[in-house]
Amino acid sequence: MPADMFALTLPFDPSALTLEMLMAGLAMLVLILGIIVPKGARHGLGWVSLLGILGIMAVAVSLWGEKRELLNGMYLLDNYALFWKITFMTAAALVILGCMRFVDNMGNQAEYYSLTLFATLGMMVMASAGDFITFYLGLELMTLSFVILVCFRKTDAKSVEAGIKYLLLAGMSSAVLLYGLTLIYGLTGSITILEIGRIIAMQPLSPALVLAVVLVIAGLGFKVSAVPFHMWSPDVYEGAPTPVTAYLAVGSKAASFAIILRLFVSGLPGIWENWAMVMAILAAVTIIVGNLVAIPQTNIKRMLAYSSIAQAGYILVGLVTATEAGIKGVMFYCFLYVFATMAAFVVATYYYNVSGSDELRDYAGLAQRSPLLAAVMLVALLSMAGIPPLAGFAGKFYLFSSIVGDFLWLVFVGLIMSMVSVYYYLRVALVMYRDDPVDATPISVSSPVAVTLVFATIATLVIGICPGPLSEVVNGAAHTFFLH
Amino acid sequence: MSDWAGVFIFFVVALIFGAGGIATSFLIQPRRDTPLKLEPYECGMPTQGSTWIQFKTGYFLYALLFVIFDVETIYLYAWAVKFQSLGLFAFIEMIIFVFILIVGLWYAWKEGALEWQ
Amino acid sequence: MYVEFALQHAWLVPLLPALAFVAIVFLTRPWQMLSAILAVGSMASSCVIATLAAYGIFTNHEYVEKPLVYATRWFSLGMPAMPDLQINVGVQLDPVSAMMMVMVSFISTFIFLYSIGYMNGEDGFSVFFSYLSLFGASMLLLVISSNLLQMFVAWELVGLCSYLLIGFYTHKISAREAAKKAFVTCRIADFGLLLGILSLQIVFGTLNLTELGEKIAHFEDYTTFGILTMIAVLVFMGPIAKSGQFPLHVWLPDAMEGPTPVSALIHAATMVVAGVYLVGRTMFLFHEVPSAMELVAVTGAFTALFAATIAITQREIKKILAYSTVSQLGYMMLALGVGSLTASMFHMWTHAFFKALMFLGAGSVLVALHHKADVWEMGGLVKKMPITAWTFVIGGLAIAGIPPFAGFWSKDEILVATLAEGHYVLFAMAAFTAFLTAFYMWRMIFLAFFGKENPANHPKESPWTMTVPLLVLAVGAIGAGWLGTPWHNVWAEWIYFGSPHHAAANYGAMMLSVVLAVAGIGLAYTMYLKDTEKVKAKAMAEKYSTAYRVLVNKYYIDELYLWFNHALVDGAAKIFYLFDIYIVDGIVNGIGASAKVTGEGLRVFQTGRLQNYVLIFFIGVLIVAVLMAFVGPSNAVPVMGGVK
Secondary structure, X not given: OOOOOOOOXXXXXXXXXXXXXXXXXXXXXXXXXXXXXXXXXXOHHHHHHHHHHHHHHHHHHHOOOOOEEEOOOOEEEOHHHHHHHHHHHHHHHHHHHHOHHHHHHHOOHHHHHHHHHHHHHHHHHHHHEOEHHHHHHHHHHHHHHHHHHHOOOOOOHHHHHHHHHHHHHHXXXXXXXXXXXXXXXXXHOOOEHHHHHHHHHHOOOOHHHHHHHHHHXXXXXXXXXXXXXXXXXXXXXXXXXXXXXXXXXXHHHHHHHHHHHHHXXXXXXXXXXXXXXXXXXXXHHHHHHHHHHHOOOOEHHHHHHHHHHHHHXXXXXXXXXXOHHHHHHHHHHHHHHHHHHHHHHHHHHHHHHHHOOOEHHXXXXXXXXXXXXXXXXXXXXXXXXXXXXXXXXXXXXXXXXXXXXXXXXXXXHHHHHHHHHHHHHHHHHXXXXXXXXXXXXXXXXXXXXXXXXXXXXXXHHHHHHOOHHHHHHHHHHHHHHOOO | OHHHHHHHHHHHHHHHHHHHHHHHHXXXXXXXXXXXXXXXXXXXXXXXXXXXOOXXXXXXXXXXXXXXXXXXXXXXXXXXXXXXXXXXXXXXXXXXXXHHHXXXXXXXXXXXXXXXX | OHHHHHHHOOOHHHHHHHHHHHHHHHHHOOOHHHHHHHHHXXXXXXXXXXXXXHHHHHOOOHHHHOOEEEEEEEEEOOOOOOOOOEEEEEEEEOHHHHHHHHHHHHHHHHHHHHHHHHOOOOOOHHXXXXXXXXXXXXHHHHHHEOEHHHHHHHHHHHHHHHHHHHOOOOOOHHHHHHHHHHHHHHHHHHHHHHHHHHHHXXXXXXXXXXXXXXXXXXXXXXXXOHHHHHHHHHHHHHHHHHOOOOOOOXXXXXXXXXXXXXHHHHHHHOHHHHHHHHHHHOHHHHHHOHHHHHHHHHHHHHHHHHHHHHHHHOOEHHHHHHHHHHHHHHHHHHHHHOOXXXXXXXXXXXXXXXXXXXXXXXXXXHHHOOOOOEHHHOOOHHHHOHHHHHHHHHHHHHHHOOOOOHHHHHHHHHHHHHHHOOOHHHHHHHHHHHHHHHXXXXXXXXXXXXXXXXXXXXXXXXXXXXXHHHHHHHHHHHXXXXXXXXXXXXXXXXXXXOOOOOOOOOHHHHHHHHHHHHHHHHHHHHHHHHOXXXXXXXXXXXXXXXXXHHHHOHHHHHHHHHHHHHXXXXXXXXXXXXXXXXXXXXHHHHHHHHHHHHHHHHHHHOOOOHHHHHHHHHHHHHHHHHHHHHHOOHHHOOHHHOOO
16 A cells, blocks of 8 residues: 555646635535525525625635646636636626615525526636636537526527527537537647647647637537627527526627637637637627617617627627737726626616516606616716727727737728617617606615726726736736736 | 649539529529429428427426436536545536536426426 | 925825815715815815925925926826837926915805805805815826826816816806817817827936936937927817917806816916916927927917907906907017016916906906996995995006006016017017906996996895905916016015026016006096096097908907808818718718617527537637638648648
């Protein structure tokens, strides 16, 4: 018997996984608490989750500046990953804080919160993923959690339908993605993204690689709902419970962008010339279709769904050049997008709780009933439209300034479609501010929601007026991206 | 460029091949849509009674739990074979692994998944 | 210690009123008095800080050469085209900005106070005060800006506030029209200003005032002058509109549609002097371009004379004051044009006091007479409204240029500076304007406050919130000029461009300006007070009826613009209209409709059927594959090379 049978020999330093372990622990804790705590007291679980997330965020902030690679680049911990993790957790915290009452009305709080946390865990794994296995693991954890969340309102046919659709389509897209990843593995003999980057740079381009990249683009394009892989999102967004929609629109998308950047900028820069134009065209088409189809929508969640498709198009723009400026643009935009989208969806959630409707016409006179809700909605929408001095403007500015040189046409597409988008965003404002409400009773906003909304709005304003500090943080994070 | 021409031709031929068949049948088919014809499968036995029957989800739950613990056993087996050389770290890892599964089982139990109703 | 604090925290000066604006809009709107107190209080606090800071500046002569600047990064870009574009926001304190800061906050405080009385009982009382606060904040921000872009933001904010305030009586069509006119006129010119600022950034790579000053001073070293002239002219476009210079002065008289405190604020302390201030701040630019200086000087002198002639025939009390403002701004521009920052700023300083005084006086009269504005229908108000009348008289003496009142010293400084630079024609124009100024001002005073009472009026003196500001400003109108007497010119020691210079006492010019002023007053006296039936005035009007009509109609400039617009809109624009309907509208509607149709069309794909979605997904895969194959660099791909 060897002497060191019980010696603690670690193949790697598990402390690099602190955040993920904490998040997994938190999710299980919430689940266990849900089993132990009697039904009546479960509304406290939201607070547990929220405080837990805030604590983990604090740990994440304290890790800022760390730079580790685990298991030959399988897992990467750097400022880039940390920035994304903080972004996801911010979104999760906002959605939990803003939608507690909605969740209490749905019941099953423990499952809801713990799934939200598991989804967040999946995103965090994706942000750190350095190889295909880790990446796929995170992706599936996130997706499956979302599938359950989407059909969380079991008695609502729409919600269940959306869940089934999401399950089937996500499964299909995963298959396509996996096929692409497999091809890449076959061609390079490696699943580590950085390694693949090195190998591909030396190989001549083969058609199989082109096919692989096409399949990967399709699989991930599905996750960020880039046209033409976006078909699922309006249906799913509309059917899912609104807080889930919000988190799906923000978190799932941001996490996918985190991995897209890794994959394409670290893994496939060798054939950048081949995919850059495709990305540019995808971005343009996504921007155009998203904005155009948003125009005739009458349901606010559906409108927001299409608008979020368009937003994904804007974010894709940052990927086109595969430069530090572009990466910075993507990260900056995703971060501020969290606030605008969360604000809009939390207002929608809250208003749904009051009025039971998501139809645009039922927003008539919201400004008279609750100036706060209307103002927050307005700021959020204007930020998405990119009106200065709101955050969206600064974000779009960074994104588009990264491509000014070679892809000027794309800048024009973006600008023109931004103008188009103002039309449908302002239509909401018009309904809220001009029309008279059918029922003029004032809406009182409960304090957690008010805090969420005010915080998100202030963040939108501050980032817009003073983008400097955040932009420097993002610069630093984007810089570490290239240091591996 | 000439290289690409090959691919292009390939695509065109493939498209014609695929689309052509559909188009031809679309053009020459006699069209008499009856409700029966629009049903998903025009073959096999006529169904007895409604096809909209519900399976008991209990089966599914049992199957699910079985698969989970089956997989667990596979992991445990591999670990047990190499137990001596893997050391304490693997032991702790295994405990965590089993703990996670136990939480799952606990949850399923509590939610009534193990009761046949 | 307080002084040090104020110097380091001068950014509080614009911030406090801005906070008041936010607080009023979001919190205190339902409580009128609280809102008003908040506005007045914040402005007064700003005034205190500004005064302390100014004290710090004016006790340390270093700041004249080396302004106190502190700035923080606003945003920066890593764009390939402009690798190190950095925009700062910050505060620049030197004697000029310190003086402006004090002036703006001081005058604003009293105008705010006055507004409490003036706006009493009006709808939107709180909103009015929120606008006022924002206006004050914007102007103060403009004044302390260390950077041209920051200044431009404040500049536009000022424009926005003027729009809001001029059009405050939204129920009046004329007010709405005036607000629009002010905004549009200024926007047209601001476009030039923006182009100028952008050019400065492109050519010099910075917009910080101090750095620009240094770089421009050494500019001749390495390239030609043409660009600089262009920039100077572009930059000057902004002030032409903002400071009501010919030919874009048209908005200013119409701006009288706003409540009177707004007129006072716009005309005395804030908006219109912004233009003069901007030119003064960018003096380093104009100084390098003699032709631009010439342009400024001629524009100024012409505007001064032009507006004065119009003022002679106007009947509405506020219109007369408006044209007198245009005229006085012309003086300031003239002073800048002849290179005397000292004289220009000095006149701005004194003008702020007496013009605010007169506007507030006019407001007091209007309230007493229930907004009857025609001076011919007033008369003898001095008996019922002694404070208003006598303070107004002080203002009249100041603007006419009677020593020792404030206006005399500053106007004298401008005349002397013009003469010293050898611009004899401009000097003659300015001197004649001085005569006209005395005449039309005193015509108004005699008609409104003296002579026979109009039995239809039942005036009574205004409440203390209105009279106290009048009295305080009257003191300023008397004494503000003593800072810059030719014998002991403190002003010129602190505020100058280049090297301190002030003309030695030129007794000839001084005599001339006094004589002209007295002559103007005398003429007004004989025509409008002594001659109770105004026979002469009527005879004059009939004898020179053509000239009279031209003047009454303000040289038909508005009509000219209207005609021009009509010619453009109805005539030439008919073509555009047709073009518009059939082509532009076609395109726009086409885009709109096609956007809708496409939207609707694309919606069709959203069937809700999974099979269709999957189909579209794979069609998408196919399309992307085709794109990948054909869009990339084709020579890099060995297609038939097979899989490796």
